[in-house]
Amino acid sequence: MPKDHGIGASPKRREDVRFLTGAGNYTDDINVHGQAYVHFLRSDVAHGKISKIDTSAAEGMPGVVRIFTGADFEGVGGLPCGWQVTDKHGEPMKEPAHPVLCQGKVRHVGDPIAAVVADSLEEARTAAEAIVVDIEELPAVVDMGKALEAGATKVHDDLDDNLCYDWQFGTDTETTDAAFKSAAHVTTLELVNNRLVANPMEPRVAVGDYSRAGDDYTLYTTSQNPHVIRLLMGAFVLGIPEHKLRVVAPDVGGGFGTKIFHYAEEAFCTFAAKACNRPVKWTSTRSEAFMSDAHGRDHVTRIELALDKDNNFIGVRTDTKANMGAYLSTFSSSVPTWLHGTLMAGNYKTPAVQVNVKAVFTNTVPVDAYRGAGRPEATFQLERVIDQAARELGVDPIALRRQNFITQFPYATPVAVEYDTGDYEATMAKMEELMDIPGFAARRAESEKKGMLRGLGVNCFIEACGIAPSNLVGQLGARAGLYDAATVRVNATGSISVMVGAHSHGQGHETVFPQVVAEMLGIDESMIDIVHGDTSKIPFGMGTYGSRSLAVCGSAMVRATEKIINKAKKIAGHLLEASDSDIELKDGMFSVAGTDKSVAWGDVTLAAYVPHNYPLEEIEPGLEETAFYDPANFTYPAGAYACEVEVDPETGKVTIEKFVSADDFGNVVNPMIVEGQVHGGIAQGIGQALLENCAYDENGQLLSASYMDYAMPRADDIPHMAHYVVDHSCQTPCTHNPLGVKGCGEAGAIGSPPTVVNAVIDALHSGGHTHVSHIDMPVSPSRVWAAMNGQ
Amino acid sequence: MxxxxxxxxxxxxxxxxxxxxxxxxxxxxxxxxxxxxxxxxxxxxxxxxLTGIADIKGVCTADDGALCIGGGTTHATVAREASSYPGLAALAGNIGDPAVRNRGTIGGSVANNDPSACYPAAVLASGATVVTNNRSIAADDYFQGMFATALDEGEIVTEVRFPVPEKSCYMKFEQPASRFALVGVFVAKYADGVRVAVTGASEDGVFRWTEAEEALSANFAPEAVDGLSVSGDGMISDLHGSGAYRAHLVGVMTKRAVAAAS
CATH class of the missing domain: 3.30.43.10 (Uridine Diphospho-n-acetylenolpyruvylglucosamine Reductase, domain 2)
Structure with missing residues (x-):
């Protein structure tokens, strides 16, 4: 019998009632009395010198409150990067200034040149049209290879070139070269990991408010991590101390990483609220989102896999160019390095793994973390090259993976991380069972009868989640700790508010976190509410990304709840005239072991707040505890994925007929939500693999600047639910956090892109197109057709 | 705005x-x-x-058997009511999504003449007549290139009159993002011959593939198109496909339309 409450149960998501009935409170729903509206005048060219900005005609236009340009931000800090990467020569990465409004130069289409604050948005837009901007256009740097050529136009004039850093990691060159020299076979692939736009359903919004009475600020913003924004904006940009700055991230309609970062518009609205002495609101249009939300991925990689004569992996070597865009976004520098290089061992015991990454500035929108962040790029390279090796060697791709699996844990990889636990054989076997691999031949024959090519793709993945141990990431260049925090506030009548540093923007924390506390206390989940998203209410936690909420913040919540239990037992012991060491808590009742003496949860909580009969000389009244939790290691979710595609040989169109994931997330608190997370993640992975393509032309113009050209996955791009199976029954609990959980938010997006591409290549080979070793994502109909026809 | x-x-x-x-x-x-x-x-x-003008809404059959669709008739209404011309009703039922089909009109579509719109293929392949407030224009004279038509300033499409074919079918290969036609082919078989119109593909907007029309007039079967091809020159080439790919799809979609025509 599945449980109906507590850990392991699947109660419906309580937050969905308000989301689905229009009662959510999103940032754009927040309107502050007297607010003005800002419209940003953005660059329509990719690169140029600003020779003149004339705002005089615009300033007198109806409704205009004030017009800002870069000159108004002289002396104000730039947007900071939160992670300093050190290059292979020991030099720090190049960190060019990232001003709130352009200073002297525009560096990508969408770069904000000026901001018009007006009584209404329409008036602001109209006035912005009257601003005269003269830009002396410069050649745009778009292609990363060309950006690195000697003499290339520089995105940042104060740097020597367009190289942010040249990073090397893992096994030393001598050892790696020796492995390749001794190889019986080497497989090489050149791959593009396509640039993506996150496209959360809710665009970004910021409302800045300033109170002269208290000289303090409030920023309402669409953020995954309000405390991070308060820290970055307060300390590095605007110089506002924490106690004078409140950041509120209310209901947030999807983030996928792109709402982690601190953006210019947030700093602008906060700054302008004081400068104009009026609240200032900005709501991104979808068009603005395409050119101002941080993009994702955009790696170009050459990967080599060395195998010995028995097909054991003996070496992996990669050479990647990673696009940073025009400026360093908050965590951009860490994505191609520490979130990517550390995963290049995959699920395999390859002894030599060397990762080389050049990060490159271009005249494009900044690139940063997007669901998976570095780990999808690592998985894609490795699982594509393994598939290609299997094809070249004529061996079964499942068997090749299986023979190279890591089987002993803990396992220290050549790329600096230690996998605490896992069972890759178990997830592979589960995937094979659910996929019905033996039945594939018959299904292929059925497809061929219809004139379609059918392919089977399989792959494994591993990711580092539960981000992250502060001392480790500090050594690696992080400029922040990555612990989290929770306060459990028990009220007098026994109800509980849990204030958490994690932020829910679709994940379902309001449902899941109470399941954990309810299980620990033996009380009903309905007595527990989660508070998140407001720095004035919650302890200093680092927010939600990197599949960390339950593994890190949930662990803090467990620790705080343990403190609550310890104190409550002392109170119960007093009430029951017994030693607290003899008190047991079960089903919401405190009892003296071995007796029938007991006192209910509510009686204990009431005693804490009405301490008439209370050991005041020994313990404080009240029942509220806070815990900070810093993980000892990353967590390592892993799994095996498979899909079957049909390829229309006449048009090149790919349809996914069946998709199976077998994940190991350790313990699972709410299976329904885990399955939803994986379904959504795979949908995004399918989007990357088949549809999504953020493309620039050679002049730095964004070609896919709306949904007319940027293809999002839709319901009919995803297999029918009967053929879209996500399994998490293989569970090797995390060994170092109290819940034994690993995190599930990113797995689907990490594991699924190579599955799809592997299946397409398999289908083409079955149709005789054996010259096709790879097709870059998105594997669109035109690209498949071109590959089939050698074009 | x-x-x-x-x-x-x-x-x-x-x-x-x-x-x-x-x-x-x-x-x-x-x-x-x-x-x-x-x-x-x-x-x-x-x-x-134009949405308040009752006279230009609705679907009816003229004395000569032509299907007459008021210029202000929505795609949803055509999908529902043009049952005498199933190829056309099916086309209308696959434009955009329900919200688009309940607002968008045939008059608006043919007046705009988007090079990737569906209706122009049906109008041209049917040899339909575009009726305005002051004249009637034959389809072959009406479409004059991408977003260009024979309409004068201020002229309103009040009706489109479709001769109903013996058999017809529209095959649309969707652009992955917009789901407009990357290539759409409308095939209509009349007693006096077959007409084939292609949308989505050409830089000049909707056009007739006369070579295929001749072959199909002689033998209305998919294999009649074997060996025929349109040139990739002058075809739209963009993120979603080269001119050569679009030219290839014209052949594929034509064969499929013939095979499925009813």
Whole structure:
């Protein structure tokens, strides 16, 4: 019998009632009395010198409150990067200034040149049209290879070139070269990991408010991590101390990483609220989102896999160019390095793994973390090259993976991380069972009868989640700790508010976190509410990304709840005239072991707040505890994925007929939500693999600047639910956090892109197109057709 | 969106009069014009909404058997009511999504003549007649290139008259993002021959593939198109496919349309 409450149960998501009935409170729903509206005048060219900005005609236009340009931000800090990467020569990465409004130069289409604050948005837009901007256009740097050529136009004039850093990691060159020299076979692939736009359903919004009475600020913003924004904006940009700055991230309609970062518009609205002495609101249009939300991925990689004569992996070597865009976004520098290089061992015991990454500035929108962040790029390279090796060697791709699996844990990889636990054989076997691999031949024959090519793709993945141990990431260049925090506030009548540093923007924390506390206390989940998203209410936690909420913040919540239990037992012991060491808590009742003496949860909580009969000389009244939790290691979710595609040989169109994931997330608190997370993640992975393509032309113009050209996955791009199976029954609990959980938010997006591409290549080979070793994502109909026809 | 006045005439005559003023634009279902206004790419002083004109709405059959569709008729209505011309009804039922089909009109579509729109293929392949407030224009004369038609300023499409073919089918290969036609082919078989019109593919907008028409008039079977091809020159080439790919799809979609025609 599945449980109906507590850990392991699947109660419906309580937050969905308000989301689905229009009662959510999103940032754009927040309107502050007297607010003005800002419209940003953005660059329509990719690169140029600003020779003149004339705002005089615009300033007198109806409704205009004030017009800002870069000159108004002289002396104000730039947007900071939160992670300093050190290059292979020991030099720090190049960190060019990232001003709130352009200073002297525009560096990508969408770069904000000026901001018009007006009584209404329409008036602001109209006035912005009257601003005269003269830009002396410069050649745009778009292609990363060309950006690195000697003499290339520089995105940042104060740097020597367009190289942010040249990073090397893992096994030393001598050892790696020796492995390749001794190889019986080497497989090489050149791959593009396509640039993506996150496209959360809710665009970004910021409302800045300033109170002269208290000289303090409030920023309402669409953020995954309000405390991070308060820290970055307060300390590095605007110089506002924490106690004078409140950041509120209310209901947030999807983030996928792109709402982690601190953006210019947030700093602008906060700054302008004081400068104009009026609240200032900005709501991104979808068009603005395409050119101002941080993009994702955009790696170009050459990967080599060395195998010995028995097909054991003996070496992996990669050479990647990673696009940073025009400026360093908050965590951009860490994505191609520490979130990517550390995963290049995959699920395999390859002894030599060397990762080389050049990060490159271009005249494009900044690139940063997007669901998976570095780990999808690592998985894609490795699982594509393994598939290609299997094809070249004529061996079964499942068997090749299986023979190279890591089987002993803990396992220290050549790329600096230690996998605490896992069972890759178990997830592979589960995937094979659910996929019905033996039945594939018959299904292929059925497809061929219809004139379609059918392919089977399989792959494994591993990711580092539960981000992250502060001392480790500090050594690696992080400029922040990555612990989290929770306060459990028990009220007098026994109800509980849990204030958490994690932020829910679709994940379902309001449902899941109470399941954990309810299980620990033996009380009903309905007595527990989660508070998140407001720095004035919650302890200093680092927010939600990197599949960390339950593994890190949930662990803090467990620790705080343990403190609550310890104190409550002392109170119960007093009430029951017994030693607290003899008190047991079960089903919401405190009892003296071995007796029938007991006192209910509510009686204990009431005693804490009405301490008439209370050991005041020994313990404080009240029942509220806070815990900070810093993980000892990353967590390592892993799994095996498979899909079957049909390829229309006449048009090149790919349809996914069946998709199976077998994940190991350790313990699972709410299976329904885990399955939803994986379904959504795979949908995004399918989007990357088949549809999504953020493309620039050679002049730095964004070609896919709306949904007319940027293809999002839709319901009919995803297999029918009967053929879209996500399994998490293989569970090797995390060994170092109290819940034994690993995190599930990113797995689907990490594991699924190579599955799809592997299946397409398999289908083409079955149709005789054996010259096709790879097709870059998105594997669109035109690209498949071109590959089939050698074009 | 800039400010504008809106007028809602209830007769064609009043609409024509209202459109006589400077900077007035007709508003059909608004599926193209409203997004354009929202992006401030168009700044009419007056919008003349055609949705209140009952005379230009609805589907009926003329004495000569032609299917007559009022210019203000929505795609959803055509999908539901053009049962005598199943190929056309199916085309209308696959334009956009339900919201688009319940607002967008046939008159708006053929007046706009988007190179990737579906209706122009049906109008041209049917040899239909575009009727306006002051004349009738044969389809072969009406479409004059991408977003260009024979319409004069202020002229309103009041009706499109479709001769009903013996067999027809529209095959659309969707552009992955917009789901407009990357290539759409409408095949219509009449007693006196077959007409084939292609949308989505050409830089000149909808066109007739006469070579295929001749072959199919002789033998209305998919294999009749074997060996025939259109040139990739002059085809649209963009993120979603090269000119050569579109040219290839013209052949594939034509064969599929013939195979499925009913």
């Amino acid at each position: 800039y400010s504008f006045d809106i007028q809602r005439p209830t007769s064609v005559a009043d609409a024509v009069a209202a459109l006589g003023t400077d900077e007035a634009l007709p508003l059909g279902g608004g599926q193209t014009l409203i997004p354009t206004l929202k992006q401030r790419l168009s700044a009419p002083s007056v919008l003349v909404s």
